[in-house]
Amino acid sequence: MNTIFETIKTIAFDIDDAIKTADLGYSDSENSSGEDQLKLDVQSDIIIEKAFAFVAIVKNLVSEEKEGVLELHETGKYTICYDPLDGSSLVDVNLSVGSIFGIYEGKLQASNLVASVYVVYGPRIELVIAQHGKKPMLSRAFGTQFREVGEISMNEKGKLNAPGGTQQNWSSVHKTFVDSLFNQGYRLRYSGGMVPDLHQIMLKGGGLFSYPGTTDKPDGKLRQLFEVIPFAFMYEQAGGQAVNEKGQRLMELIPTHPHDTSPCFFGSNHEIEAMKKAYGVH
Numbered sequence: 001m002n003t004i005f006e007t008i009k010t011i012a013f014d015i016d017d018a019i020k021t022a023d024l025g026y027s028d029s030e031n032s033s034g035e036d037q038l039k040l041d042v043q044s045d046i047i048i049e050k051a052f053a054f055v056a057i058v059k060n061l062v063s064e065e066k067e068g069v070l071e072l073h074e075t076g077k078y079t080i081c082y083d084p085l086d087g088s089s090l091v092d093v094n095l096s097v098g099s100i101f102g103i104y105e106g107k108l109q110a111s112n113l114v115a116s117v118y119v120v121y122g123p124r125i126e127l128v129i130a131q132h133g134k135k136p137m138l139s140r141a142f143g144t145q146f147r148e149v150g151e152i153s154m155n156e157k158g159k160l161n162a163p164g165g166t167q168q169n170w171s172s173v174h175k176t177f178v179d180s181l182f183n184q185g186y187r188l189r190y191s192g193g194m195v196p197d198l199h200q201i202m203l204k205g206g207g208l209f210s211y212p213g214t215t216d217k218p219d220g221k222l223r224q225l226f227e228v229i230p231f232a233f234m235y236e237q238a239g240g241q242a243v244n245e246k247g248q249r250l251m252e253l254i255p256t257h258p259h260d261t262s263p264c265f266f267g268s269n270h271e272i273e274a275m276k277k278a279y280g281v282h
């Protein structure tokens with residue numbers, strides 16, 4: 001597993017370099033979810049593919065940017081599902097973006113996730129690794145090396161609220177719930193980049209990030225294998241919770257297709273319990 005973590009560290013520096021220097025225009029293609037691909041998305045995907053081509057314990061790669069599974073090493077043990085550059089449309093306005101990696105052993109379902117990693121490309125490069133039985137570990141880039149700076153542990157209750165999606169497409173239950181958080185003094189913190197938004201809530205102790213099912217996207221927007229499950233694992237390891245609109249743990253998801261999405265709520269315990277109550281699912 002360490003080889004995978006070390007490879008991701010190298011990838012992080014290469015993608016950061018690409019963000020700083022590459023062409024920010026669109027490519028001629030769409031990704032498998034029908035979204036226009038930036039040249040930077042494609043370039044980040046290639047960086048990751050090339051880096052794992054030499055890591056024998058990686059059996060398969062599944063990219064958010066591509067349809068299907070790329071078979072790498074027949075005798076490998078792990079499948080890595082990754083979003084090479086989440087929130088890439090924020091690069092042209094110079095906001096933070098990130099890469100997300102879910103490392104699975106066996107069938108691609110949440111219960112088979114063995115570790116997850118994300119990288120935040122912001123004013124600094126930060127990288128967080130979550131493994132079973134440990135709090136997520138935050139590392140920061142110093143020069144050309146990452147150094148561990150400490151474990152991440154969430155408080156029981158936080159102060160931040162990050163509500164995703166278009167408000168006019170929210171259900172009335174969701175709108176009432178989000179309003180109630182603001183009426184209690186929660187602060188709005190939403191950049192439109194899942195990685196920095198969830199990172200901020202974890203590092204500031206807690207709060208809620210939600211991307212519900214909406215009238216235009218009944219199953220939400222965020223992809224289970226590349227975004228939802230890796231972060232659900234992070235939040236649970238940090239002492240928080242991650243559930244869907246029925247109050248079920250996202251760590252019980254079994255995707256039927258690599259690009260399936262799910263409504264999702266990530267937060268500290270207090271806010272998730274409040275959400276279950278508001279939705280009548282506790």
Ligand code: F6P
Binds near residue numbers: 088165166192194
């Ligand atoms: O999945 C892409 C993404 O950019 C996430 O990083 C982010 O959380 C979400 O979409 C934002 O979506 P919206 O603009 O609909 O709130």
